[in-house]
Amino acid sequence: MSGNIEGGARHRGWWRIIVWGGPAVLLLIPAVAMQFSDEVQWTAFDFIVAAVILAVPAALIELTMRASRxxxxxxxxxxxxxxxxxxxxxxxxxxxxxxxxxxxxxxxxxxxxxxxxxxxxxxxxxxxxxxxxxxxxxxxxxxxxxxxxxxxxxxxxxxxxxxxxxxxxxxxxxxxxxxxxxxxxx
CATH class of the missing domain: 1.20.1440 (de novo design (two linked rop proteins))
Structure with a gap:
């Protein structure tokens, strides 16, 4: 039985990496691009808006994963x-x-x-x-x-x-x- 619990925890760990890591990577793309190109010009407000529209779905997915099998x-x-x-x-x-x-x-x-x-x-x-x-x-x-x-x-x-x-x-x-x-x- 402990194998199932450990496997379940490991599975949840991967979901968390995808759910939270994906938005983090997406936020890093313009930040890095701004260092190499003048065509990408995000303001602090742009990053805040992007963080919110990425974090809200991620949080709701996290809640859903906990609430439903x-x-x-x-x-x-x-x-x-x-x-x-x-x-x-x-x-x-x-x-x-x-x-x-x-x-x-x-x-x-x-x-x-x-x-x-x-x-x-x-x-x-x-x-x-x-x-x-x-x-x-x-x-x-x-x-x-x-x-x-x-x-x-x-x-x-x-x-x-x-x-x-x-x-x-x-x-x-x-x-x-x-x-x-x-x-x-x-």
Whole structure:
């Protein structure tokens, strides 16, 4: 039995290195690049924002790893947080529609807000999270309408983000189905 405990601790150690080491490496890239190129010019504020948008998902992944044994649930959280991170990062860096100063880009933060609020409403339970992420996917797909009205052709990017939200919903659905199966067997 001690082999299982040690193996589990070793496994958690690798996850922690990935979850926290990845963001640390990403923060080091611009810091190092600034030493060798004048094209990379980050301010202290840029590093703070980057640290926050990297640390929040990492902390939530850490909490999920402790709270759930379901691989599907964990994967659903990782996909949802990764999608929210990609939307935030691309929107802050260059903007999804036009440039980062285009006010229509605020709708993408609204999609993330829908994901957050609906996750709280679902009380982070797998079945409710599946519905929450499906609703978020619908909201993401709906952003194509103002994108077209603005004359922007970002449909492929919106389709990718929508697919990621749907993947998260499917993973949560699998987690809920797995929980129902385990409950029925016991």
């Amino acid at each position: 379901s691989v599907a649930y964990r994967a659903g959280v990782v996909v949802a947080l990764g999608t929210a991170f990609l939307i935030t990062w691309s929107n802050l860096a260059v903007g999804i529609i036009g440039n980062e100063d285009n006010p229509i880009n605020q709708i993408f933060f609204g999609v993330i807000l829908i994901a957050i609020v609906s996750a709280f409403i679902a009380n982070f339970r797998a079945r409710g999270m599946a519905l929450a992420m499906a609703a978020t996917a619908v909201a993401m797909a709906a952003t194509a309408i103002p994108a077209f009205m603005d004359g922007s052709v970002v449909v492929r990017l919106i389709a990718i983000f929508t697919a990621l939200w749907l993947l998260s919903a499917w993973l949560f659905h699998k987690a809920a189905t797995g929980q129902a199966t385990v409950a029925a067997e016991s």
